[in-house]
Amino acid sequence: MKRILALIVAVLMLATVFVGCGNGGNKETASSSADNDPFHGEDNITLKVWAPNEAVETFQAQCEDFIALYPDKKISIEVVAQGEADAATNLLNDPDAAADVFGFACNNLNKLYNAGVITPVYDEFKDDVTKRNSEESINAATLDNTLLAYPETGDNGYYLVYDKSVVSDEDAKTLEGILAACRKAGKKFVMDAGNGFYSCMFTFTGGMELAGLNEEGTQQFNDYNEDEVVASMQAFSKLFHEYKDIFESADVSKVSSGMAEDPRTVAAGIDGSWNAKVVSEVLGDDYGAAKLPTINIGGKDTQIISMHGYKLIGVNYKTKYPETSQLLANYLSDEKCQLERAEERSWGPSNLAAVESDVVKNNIATSAILEQAKHSVAQVGIADTFWDPMKTLGNKVYKPEESSETAALKELLAKTVANIKDE
Amino acid sequence: MKYIDYVQLNPFQKFGYNFKQFFVKLPGNLKKFFCLIGRFFKRIGMGIGKGVANYFTRFVKGDWATKLSYLIMGFGNAAKGQVIKGLLFLLTEVAYIAYIVLFGWKYLSKFNTLGTVESGFGVNPETGRPMTINGDNSMLILLYGILTIVITVIFFVIYIASTKSAYKAQQTVAAGKKPEKFSSELKNLLDNRFHVTLLAFPTLTISVFTILPMIFMILIAFTNYNYQHMAPGKLFTWVGFGTFSEIFKVTGGAASKSATFIELTKWTIIWAIFATVLNYIFGMIIALMINKKGIKLKSLWRTLFVVTIAVPQFVSLLLMNQMLQSYGAINVLLKELGIIQNPILFLNSTPLVARLTVIIINCWVGIPYTILITSGILMNIPADLYESATIDGAGPVKSFFKITLPYMLFVTTPYLITSFIGNINNFNVIYLLTDGAPYSENFYQAGYTDLLVTWLFKLTMTTQDYNLAAAVGILVFIVCATLSLITFNLTKSAKNEEEFS
Numbered sequence: 019m020k021r022i023l024a025l026i027v028a029v030l031m032l033a034t035v036f037v038g039c040g041n042g043g044n045k046e047t048a049s050s051s052a053d054n055d056p057f058h059g060e061d062n063i064t065l066k067v068w069a070p071n072e073a074v075e076t077f078q079a080q081c082e083d084f085i086a087l088y089p090d091k092k093i094s095i096e097v098v099a100q101g102e103a104d105a106a107t108n109l110l111n112d113p114d115a116a117a118d119v120f121g122f123a124c125n126n127l128n129k130l131y132n133a134g135v136i137t138p139v140y141d142e143f144k145d146d147v148t149k150r151n152s153e154e155s156i157n158a159a160t161l162d163n164t165l166l167a168y169p170e171t172g173d174n175g176y177y178l179v180y181d182k183s184v185v186s187d188e189d190a191k192t193l194e195g196i197l198a199a200c201r202k203a204g205k206k207f208v209m210d211a212g213n214g215f216y217s218c219m220f221t222f223t224g225g226m227e228l229a230g231l232n233e234e235g236t237q238q239f240n241d242y243n244e245d246e247v248v249a250s251m252q253a254f255s256k257l258f259h260e261y262k263d264i265f266e267s268a269d270v271s272k273v274s275s276g277m278a279e280d281p282r283t284v285a286a287g288i289d290g291s292w293n294a295k296v297v298s299e300v301l302g303d304d305y306g307a308a309k310l311p312t313i314n315i316g317g318k319d320t321q322i323i324s325m326h327g328y329k330l331i332g333v334n335y336k337t338k339y340p341e342t343s344q345l346l347a348n349y350l351s352d353e354k355c356q357l358e359r360a361e362e363r364s365w366g367p368s369n370l371a372a373v374e375s376d377v378v379k380n381n382i383a384t385s386a387i388l389e390q391a392k393h394s395v396a397q398v399g400i401a402d403t404f405w406d407p408m409k410t411l412g413n414k415v416y417k418p419e420e421s422s423e424t425a426a427l428k429e430l431l432a433k434t435v436a437n438i439k440d441e
Numbered sequence: 442m443k444y445i446d447y448v449q450l451n452p453f454q455k456f457g458y459n460f461k462q463f464f465v466k467l468p469g470n471l472k473k474f475f476c477l478i479g480r481f482f483k484r485i486g487m488g489i490g491k492g493v494a495n496y497f498t499r500f501v502k503g504d505w506a507t508k509l510s511y512l513i514m515g516f517g518n519a520a521k522g523q524v525i526k527g528l529l530f531l532l533t534e535v536a537y538i539a540y541i542v543l544f545g546w547k548y549l550s551k552f553n554t555l556g557t558v559e560s561g562f563g564v565n566p567e568t569g570r571p572m573t574i575n576g577d578n579s580m581l582i583l584l585y586g587i588l589t590i591v592i593t594v595i596f597f598v599i600y601i602a603s604t605k606s607a608y609k610a611q612q613t614v615a616a617g618k619k620p621e622k623f624s625s626e627l628k629n630l631l632d633n634r635f636h637v638t639l640l641a642f643p644t645l646t647i648s649v650f651t652i653l654p655m656i657f658m659i660l661i662a663f664t665n666y667n668y669q670h671m672a673p674g675k676l677f678t679w680v681g682f683g684t685f686s687e688i689f690k691v692t693g694g695a696a697s698k699s700a701t702f703i704e705l706t707k708w709t710i711i712w713a714i715f716a717t718v719l720n721y722i723f724g725m726i727i728a729l730m731i732n733k734k735g736i737k738l739k740s741l742w743r744t745l746f747v748v749t750i751a752v753p754q755f756v757s758l759l760l761m762n763q764m765l766q767s768y769g770a771i772n773v774l775l776k777e778l779g780i781i782q783n784p785i786l787f788l789n790s791t792p793l794v795a796r797l798t799v800i801i802i803n804c805w806v807g808i809p810y811t812i813l814i815t816s817g818i819l820m821n822i823p824a825d826l827y828e829s830a831t832i833d834g835a836g837p838v839k840s841f842f843k844i845t846l847p848y849m850l851f852v853t854t855p856y857l858i859t860s861f862i863g864n865i866n867n868f869n870v871i872y873l874l875t876d877g878a879p880y881s882e883n884f885y886q887a888g889y890t891d892l893l894v895t896w897l898f899k900l901t902m903t904t905q906d907y908n909l910a911a912a913v914g915i916l917v918f919i920v921c922a923t924l925s926l927i928t929f930n931l932t933k934s935a936k937n938e939e940e941f942s
Contacts, residue, residue, distance in 0.1 A: 058568065110671070133674035134560040134573045164562070212789070212878075235669040262783065266767065335573040402668055402904045403886070410880035410888075418783075419790060433882040440885075 058341040063093045065343060067350075068100035068120035076362050077350070084349050093342065102329055106130050109334065118337040119347050121170055124158040124328040125397045128231055131161050137333040137340060139165040143348045150353065154391065155368035158328040158398045167330035168351035171359070172373070173291045173366025174327030175394060176216065177386040179273060180286035180306040181205075192319060193311045196286050197261045205285035208276060211258070211267040214405035215325060216288060217412020221431070222323040222395050223313065224250030230399030237401040237438045248427050253315040255415045255422035262418040274300055294383035295364050307382045309390040326394035328368060360384070407437035452847050463930065496601065499608040510607040514600060517607025521614050525623040530603045537596045545589035552586035555579040555664065556676045580672035583664070587656050591648070662911035668904055677908075684912040698909065701884040701896070706920065708796070709892045713864040716803045721857060723804060724811020725819075725849060729841075731812070732819050743816065749809045758873040761802050762788070765874075789878040792889035799890055803870050818852050819845070858928045862921050866894045893917045 057063075069077040074097050081095040098117060100108065106126030109116040113135050122130070130136040139147060144165055148156050155169035180190050184203045189195035200207045210216045224247035227240040258265045266272070266284075274293055276284025278300045288310065289297055298305045312319040331351050333343045349355065356367035360377050366384040367373055378384050411434045414420045415427075442458065450458060500511055510517035515530025541549075551557070556577025563574040610620045630638045662684055670677035688698050731742045749757065764770040765787040772784040787798045822845065830840045850857075871877065872895050877888030886904055887896045893913060900910040 113673075129671070131674075133671050134562070135673070137573065138562065138571045140570060268766070268768070340570065340572070406880070406886050406899075406903065407882060410882050413789065413878075413880055414882070417786075417790070430882055437882060437885065 056341070056345055057088075057091060060339045060341050061091055063091065063339045063342045065093070065095045065119060065337075065339060065346060066117040067095060067097045067346070068105055068117035069097050070101050070121065071099040073359070073363055073365075074099050076359055080350060080355050080358065081346070084346055087349075095346070109135055113334060113336040116334055116336070118334050118339065118343045119331060119350070120334065121329055121331050122167075123174060123397070124167075124330050125400045127159065127166060127330065128161060128399055129402075130332065131166060132235070135335050136166055137335045137337070137344070139168060139348075140344045143168075143344065147348065147351070150370060151351075151368045152370055152373070154326075154396055155328045158396050159330050161399070167332040168347045169328055169368040170331045170351050171329040171356070171365045172368030172391065173384060173387045174329055174397070175324060175387050175390060176270070176288050176290045176310075177383065177390050178286065178308045178310050179289045179294075179297050179301075179383075180308070181277060181282060181284075181301060182304045182306045184285040185306065187306065187308075190286070190306060190308050191311055193257060193313045193322070196311060197257065197264055200264045200285045201261065203285055205264075206266045206276060206283055206287075207261070207264050208266050208268055208270075208273045208284050208287035210270050210288075211412040211416040212409055213412065214408030216270075217415065218325050218395075218408050219310070219322055220251045220254045220412065220415050221247050221408075221434075222325065223254075223315070223320060224248070227395050228399060231401055235401060236440065237404055238399075239435065244428070244431065248424060248431055249315050250313075250320070251411075251415055251427045251431065252422055252424060253313055255420075255427065257313065258416045259418055259422060265416065267412075267416050273297065277301055291366060291383065291387045294381075294387075298383065305382070307386040309386055309393065321393050324390055324394045325397050326391045327397035329365075401438065403440050404438050407434045410434065410437075452842075452850075463927070492601070496604065499604055503608055504611055507604075507607045507611045511604055514603040515607075518603075518610050518620075521607075521610040521620045523606075523610055523620050523623065526606070526626070530599070530606070533596070533599055533603075537592070540592065541589070545585070545592070548582050548585035549589045551577060551582045552590075553679075555582050555678045559676055560674050575673070577676060578673045579664075579666070579670075579677045583660060584657055587653060587660065591653060591656075658911050659915065661907055662915055664908055666907045667909065668906065671905065680908075684908045687909070688912055688916070698885050701887050702893075702913070702916075704884065705887060705891055705893050705896055708889070709865055709894075709920075712796075712800065712867075712892060713861055715800045716807065716864040716867065716870075717857060717861045719800065719804055720807035720811050720860070721853075724808045725815045725845075727808065728812045728816040728819055729845070732816060743812070746809050746812050749805065750813075754806050754869055755873055757806060758802070758870060761805070762874050765798065765802075788875045792879060792881075795875055795879055795890050799870060799874050802874060803867075806870065814853065814856060815849065818849060822848050854928075858925055861928070862925055865892070865921055865924075866917070867892065868894050868898065871895045872898065893920075 067077060067081060078095075078097040081097060085091075085093045085095065100117065100120065102121050102123045105120050105122040106129050109120060109122075109130065110133055127136075139159075147165065147168055151169045152172055155172050156165065159165055159167045159169055178190060178196075180196065184205060185196055185199045189199040197207055224242070225240075226242040226247050229238040229240050232238055270288070270290050270293060273284055273287035273289045274296045276282065276287070277297065294307070298307075310322040310324055312321050314320075331347045333340065333347050337343045351369075353367075353369045353371050356365075356369045356372045357375060357377060359365040360367050360372060360375075360381070364381060364384060366381075366387055367378060372378060373388060378388075411430060414430055415422075420426075447455065447458065500508060503517070506520035507517040510530075513531065514534040515527035517527075518524075518530065519527030556579045558576040560576035561574055562571060564570070565572040613620045663679055663681060664677050665680045665683065666672070666677040669675070688702050691697060691699050727746065730736070731739055731746075736742070766772070767784040767786055771787070772781070775781045776784065786794075788795050826844050827840055830844060835843065871890055871892050875888070875890045877891035877895060877899070879890075880888040884891075886899050886906075891899070894917065897910045897913045897917070900906040900913065
């Protein structure tokens with residue numbers, strides 16, 4: 019009996035092996051829906067939005083406003099804290115778990131584009147977005163003639179902040195004047211020369227510009243004049259060596275912390291837009307802000323050229339609700355939302371109408387940064403290999419024990435460019 | 442040298458002799474080593490050959506049920522009455538085939554190219570909207586390809602086991618006995634096959650969480666997975682030893698990876714030697730001082746030194762970093778005291794100053810551990826040894842070198858070796874203190890105080906040169922493995938010759 023049972027089981031097993039798996043379920047594609055619906059048929063929508071920690075509340079409120087615009091749709095939006103600098107990296111790590119709509123710094127755009135994880139701006143928004151934002155910010159959001167993201171801010175840069183009781187407005191026009199005034203008062207001038215974001219000004223002032231990446235992802239530069247760039251580096255180097263007791267290279271936060279000391283140890287510095295609120299509170303009535311000063315290169319006062327970034331809002335390609343995400347990104351980057359953020363968070367807008375508003379004009383830091391933006395190289399199309407060699411260059415330019423001879427600087431420049439290009 | 446001559450040497454001469462002997466014997470040992478490897482592979486080959494032969498012998502000798510179980514796993518067992526066991530074997534086969542058909546094959550089939558279809562922007566055919574067309578994802582192909590291969594190997598082992606089991610069941614029946622019941626086999630797992638039960642879980646977790654990622658990382662070194670070939674947007678593919686040759690290629694113009702690698706390797710070894718030896722010597726000296734007769738409040742001193750361990754290492758390191766800044770506490774203090782005019786850039790001026798600084802700071806975080814370890818051992822050295830040495834007229838220095846040091850070395854050599862290897866990979870100190878500064882335009886993404894391991898970190902985190910980082914990782918492993926093998930060998934010979942009691 020048992021033997022027979024065993025045989026039956028064995029035969030049954032035989033059968034299971036040869037029975038093929040049934041055909042999988044048939045996929046029914048969603049039928050295209052009414053054309054007038056901005057959501058194109060999407061409903062019961064849940065979205066995740068990434069915004070920097072300090073702005074989560076602002077964004078949440080704006081998202082609530084967005085939901086209120088469409089009462090007949092069921093939408094829920096969750097705003098999660100995520101710094102803009104790391105947004106791209108985190109998105110690349112796991113696009114499925116990332117936000118549908120996310121804010122990021124524009125220097126990461128090529129990374130997102132190359133990995134194909136960002137959805138371009140839809141056609142119906144394109145013209146409007148291009149029209150309402152500054153040309154530079156649109157350029158910063160465009161690669162290969164495709165508008166890839168919505169400009170969010172126009173002020174991701176740095177500017178000159180000074181203590182009016184030490185540095186007069188007239189002094190603040192030239193770097194020489196600022197340093198002399200600081201020396202008179204025995205106070206410091208602070209900038210982060212050991213950081214590629216700031217130290218690139220040593221070369222940019224001499225006419226170097228970024229020219230995107232080539233197909234292999236190698237950094238390209240414009241056709242700059244090597245002698246002029248070296249002359250600019252030399253001017254900075256000599257000035258810093260001359261004022262080595264006044265000039266201090268430290269993290270940007272040192273500007274506000276030095277000014278907060280009693281008595282103030284720092285009289286002027288180059289500070290980031292994101293710190294503006296803190297510095298203005300620390301200095302009170304003595305708060306001075308302006309575009310970066312000029313520097314004397316070979317007898318000629320030359321405007322310092324900075325690097326200027328933009329913050330963008332992008333749409334994750336893995337989103338389940340692409341139509342709603344685009345609509346939301348468009349909403350979050352329009353004039354109303356940019357103005358709200360300018361009021362609440364002092365974020366400088368990229369929107370042309372918002373820039374002209376009183377809120378922005380009365381904010382001297384934002385005006386200074388937007389003024390400096392006219393003398394800047396946009397932070398777009400930058401290879402990851404850019405920052406480290408530029409940091410090294412900055413360190414070598416300011417350090418008192420390094421040479422400021424033309425030949426040495428020329429070699430430094432050549433090596434820096436070669437390192438960035440990884441040749 | 443005869444044994445009697447050797448015994449009369451002092452410890453340093455002994456060490457020198459052993460050291461010389463190590464190199465004299467090296468060619469012979471190397472030959473032995475390669476012979477061993479050869480024999481190992483020969484044995485494996487023989488084993489496989491024998492296994493294959495057995496596999497066919499079993500097939501020829503098996504009855505129809507056994508023969509069928511070569512195709513349908515567990516058939517033979519089931520036919521002989523081991524129904525549950527047979528079902529389990531069958532289940533494994535079905536699961537494996539389902540896995541391959543539904544999941545594994547689509548990755549495994551592209552494993553040799555790592556994908557051919559690149560992603561790009563296109564138009565969604567349903568809505569006419571721009572969207573990303575998903576191409577092949579090289580990283581997932583590599584990852585799941587490895588997973589499939591590993592699963593296939595495991596399945597193959599089970600498959601062989603199933604044919605064996607079927608044949609065994611046939612033999613048992615032929616001998617007129619009853620095949621073993623499933624319940625008794627389960628009981629066996631708790632009894633004379635208990636080691637299998639115990640080891641199953643650790644083996645499984647180690648393979649999933651350690652071996653699988655390790656194979657993945659090692660294989661990345663043989664691809665061109667870097668910032669120019671980032672998945673999911675771009676494809677990467679196999680390049681063989683291309684990445685390794687890039688590390689050793691001497692190029693003009695830009696900072697070459699070879700120059701960076703060689704310079705950082707040199708510094709890593711110098712760092713490891715100094716960090717280990719200084720911590721060891723100073724820790725031992727402090728422990729000796731605390732242990733000295735006549736020192737009062739011994740436990741207070743010991744506690745004070747060990748308190749530094751209570752502060753997390755990274756906290757002390759970050760604090761040190763702040764104190765050593767150009768306007769940090771130390772510079773301000775020196776300036777107030779009138780010792781210096783301009784601040785000293787401890788961490789970011791010349792390579793020598795920065796390297797000295799990190800070595801000295803490392804003593805701060807390292808010495809307490811040595812004190813802890815050595816003071817216990819020091820208390821264990823028999824006091825009569827010192828007494829008789831004193832009676833024989835030995836001073837404190839002599840008894841340190843003749844009694845304390847040999848005793849300590851004897852006991853703590855394994856600790857020394859592990860801390861040496863640990864220092865080669867000492868990420869925290871360098872990363873938190875200097876982050877590689879001072880930087881140099883002659884190095885590729887590195888500074889003068891970067892160790893190989895912090896360089897590796899920068900390569901992965903800032904420039905996404907994953908292939909280069911993987912290759913550097915393999916080279917670091919080779920360096921570490923070689924050094925520890927050499928040192929372990931040296932200590933072994935010392936242990937055999939000299940017994941301390």
